[in-house]
Amino acid sequence: MFKTIRSAFQEYDVNFLFAIIVLVLIGIITIYATGFDPIEKVNSGLYKKQLLWFIIGAGCMFAVSRIHYRLLGDYSLYIYLILLLLLLITTIFGAKIRNTRAWISFGFFAIQPSEFMKLACIILLAKYLELRQFDIKRLRELLIPFAVIGLPVLLIYLQPDFGTAMIYVPIFLTLLFLGGADIPQLISIVGIATIALFVPMMLTYLEWSGVSISGGIFSFLKGNELLYIIAGSLLIISIITFILYFFFNSKIYRAIYIPAFIFSSGLFLSVLIQRFLKEYQKRRILVFLNPDLDPYGSGYNVIQSKIAIGSGGIIGKGFLKGSQSQLGFLPEKSTDFIFSVIAEEWGFIGAVIVLLLYAYIIYKGFTIALKAPDKFGMLVAGGITCMIFFHVIINIGMALGIMPVTGLPLTFLSYGGSNLIMSLISVGILINIDSRIR
């Protein structure tokens, strides 16, 4: 037993492991600080739970790091299906916590399947993309990946956990990108999504800011009938030009049918989103763009977070001295806004150290992906690293007031067992891939 551990440590990249442990410990210390009530002089004890999760997570990490990563690929479909079932059960029967059915209880502990699903999706997609690596430039090869991602995203959206569902999208797109998908195809997909989102956002914004909508482009966007007519005619144009292209193979037709298709499907989707996205979710994205729109709601969080970070200054206010977090002005301080607490109590220096640790971890992740022995390993390592990266930029970006408020945990730092354990398992996989390089 000790021999395995010792030999394992010889194989491991100690710096990498060290960076992760330091981050988790910074997280636990910060959770200790946020759990402290300066008026009642008691601690909520949340940090003890996180410590327990860390120990469990470290065990899982060690165990996974001993499993050959290709084995994960072989079982990826089963892992995925089991988690999909769990996710379905959770979405239907899960315990309702803050209006969201994201947790499934196992007696003395509860897990969040949507967190583990991220990893399962990465592994399954990596496996698929490895199998299809020579054909992936064809559009129809993207259908299965869409289904693989679409099902859990839909279930998570129904929980409803908007933030978690959203994070799947960039992870998915990056995996396709790394897996060799055709770039114009990806750009088209993103283009459709952008158009589909832009229209409802615009309408919500105008309605909210009290602009009376009349005439011109607004009545066009608002009146669904006209929207259908335009989108429909664009679709017909694109079909006709596609048929022409099919017979005559002239590049001019290609230049017409692709953008026409993008616009028409974007507009059709926008109608769907207009109906599908809840008003508060649309507003949330708008408030991100301009927190002053809602100084009491989600804008309040961003304003308080910026105050916390900004007031930290260069050297910070000191441990347990951050007034914004200690006195409760900063919301969600142990989860979504934990970075703000660190920046407040440890200042610019502390914040930069955290950023550097993440940069180092991402750098190491990419190095492993580059050197991985096979395509599967590359994609899994790249996918996991990008997953960490997206969590970091969305969470810290939100805390800094330059990204939307989505309620995502900050990997390794935020309080939360499922995310921590999942992240540590991911690290275990990275370590295993790394160990196969040498």
Next chain:
Amino acid sequence: MQFASIRTKIIEEFRKRLFFIGIIVIVIFGIFFFQLINLQIIQGKEYSEKSRMNMENNIPIPASRGEIYDRNFAPDKQNMVLATNRPSFNIIVIPARYQEKQKLRYAVKNVCALLKLPYDEIIADIQSNNPYNRYIIQEDVPFDIVVTIATNQDKFPNIMWEDAPVRVYPFSNMFSHVIGYIGSLTKDEYNTYKDVGYKYYQKIGKAGIERQYDSTLRGVDGYVRRIVDAKNRTEGEEIGQHPRPGYNIVLTIDYDVQKTAYTALGDKRGSVIVMKPATGEIISLVSKPDYDPNLIISKNNAKIINQLNSDKNKPFLNRTIQSRYPPASTFKLVTAIAALEEEKWNPNVTLYCPGKYTLKGYVDRDFYCYQAHGSVNLLWAIAKSCSVYFYQLGLKLGPTTIFNYAGYLGLAEPSGIDIPGEITGFIPSKKWKLKTFGQPWFDGDTVNLSIGQGFMLVTPMGMMNFIAAIVNSGVVFKPHLVKEIRSNDNSSIVSVVVPEKLREIPLSPTTLETIKQGMRMAVMSGTAARLGYLKVEMCGKTGTAQTRSKRQEDASQHAWFVGFGPYDAEPEKVVAIVVMVEYGVAGAATAVPVAEQVFSTLIKKGCF
């Protein structure tokens, strides 16, 4: 081989794409780094300030506003307090302290229910204000309401209270035009005064002494520095700064004289000024109609203020300094001085008064005297107020000389009194008449001018300064209402108002002696004979200004009385009075009795 090369190509593509993502990572981390520099280093101070504002719920400790006393103040006895304060509380809310709008609404709804206030109006008003500012939900709340709120913080989350003493004016209307009143800063006032330390929630003097001496009376607010958490629970508390109470003010006004003048004027519209010419101390200043400052500063005062503002009798108008009237016969004194000084007019020369004077012209025009006086000299003309005598004197002098003397004697100069809003009298000129009416100055205008009818206008305060010049051998002191300023506990005198010379008019002693004699005769056997029995030798001059028509004797007359006493005493002992009654019947009938009562009181008080 081909398979291997495709493989290498795919690997190569993967590397390129990973590098691309790597660049994105670097860019985004770079953005984060610069945003951290921006927030923590560049804007660090501003955010520290905001964070401090978040947790420091600084509760102002209002400085108690200085009290105001009458002139007989002495530190160790029971004094007449004309303005003071009583303790009370304000209920306040800072909307930015709520994380959720619903919580704010919940708290405000409960407070409105408790205080019986219209919730919809108040919540709309709160949300239209800066959420970081303190919003006063209700002023002047009793202590038991505060206790209810303090003990039910779950029902009234983040609802706060503060000491807010309420100003009290024990004598209501009687001193309203002297002392004025206080009120919340308007937006304009805030913008004007915020640089000199006024806070948006403070009160400011709006009129009278309260306005003029606001910086003396208000003191400097202190504050309690309270560290609170987001739920407004207190973590620590300390006095940030002790308040410095405002200074007390002792007025030159005498309570008894003020009360007499106030009562004597009754319900009539008009004004009374009693002053010591030797120093400029104002002993009484009454203007009617007036208002109750206690009602104006009370809560829900909007209706009262509207009512007062729309009152056609203009109760907010301080008629002593803000109204001007034709001086009427009191102006005959000016004409007389001009004649004595300029023409070396022999006061013993008699002119014949048949009851009217006919001005020759294209059409002859008659100017009347109220009775036929026969032959009168200057002294009798003053005493009996014979208009025919002054018509001729005025024509002899010419209008320009009279204008010059009216200006010379300060009738259109500001008195410089220490309450705000003063206007000056008005002296016409030939040029002015041409410009305004498109007509030249006629002799008929001169005739009217010489007895103070027509275009000439004076304020009662301007008239008082003219009388002061007669009493004080041409020296006029600035009229003032404040005698001294004392520390808040009255233990020490902060400053004493020293009489300030306003102007010195070189008039010959014989001229002044003649005028005084004429005024003395008016009391002994002339128009103001009613004052003759007083123990003090009074001098005076009545006036009856015809305001609407010069020929018809209808009720539209303003009654004047100007006077002083004792007649032959050193100036330090003399007290002067100006009484002005709007639409009084005649000077002798309505204005003189007021002067009579005022001087009776002065005599009773042993002022002479």
